[in-house]
Amino acid sequence: MIISRSFYTRSDVLQIAKDLLGKVLVSSIGGITTSGIIVETEAYRAPDDRACHAYQNKRTERTETMFKLGGIAYVYICYGIHHLFNVVTGEDGMAHAVLIRAVEPLEGKSVMKSRRKITQIIPSLTNGPGKFTEAMSITKDHNAVELFNAQSIIHIRDMSISVDHNEILTGPRVGMGNIGESALRPWRFRVKNNKWTSKPDIVKYEANYE
DNA sequence: AAGAGGATGAACT
């Protein structure tokens, strides 16, 4: 069943990032339904998180979506090519979001294959934040879509797929640059032994932070 | 008005 708005408006974005594992992301683009089990997430939390676009509560046209009441999508273009999908969480005025980094394909696998221009059902179909959005035809046009509304072309369901807390691997987020302490925060969560998650943990040996 | 750079992925060597 559809996940209600109250799931998203909770204040702890780290908890929501973990709770989203096992939930099912659904897109119905052009009458074609695709869906996937969320198997990897990352939390982003303004104002103190330098990795967050809304670091120090910086409001711009782009970040405005993140400040809204939880339960909507935040989709933006990365490197000019990839559309990255986030779930906005928390109260109105709090810029918190969960990046979905990978899903396990459920419905519409053949459509996903053609969109990704590959011929087999293999992890590279959806095991990255820019990959599953392509497979599910999610673009920045879907920014601010209501995910708690079953009529929305993108929404999230609870299909009673349980992920025990000891099945969740935790580690630093992917793609952090020179952002000091924020890069070390273990705010990436993924399902242990699930082959549909993205690249392995990044190990940082450098300990010279500002 | 212009320029830098990015929460990535694919195709290279």
Place this chain on the structure above:
DNA sequence: GTTCATCCTCTTG
């Protein structure tokens, strides 16, 4: 391991 595709957003002048 390296390069680069590609474009929007934000900063600076």
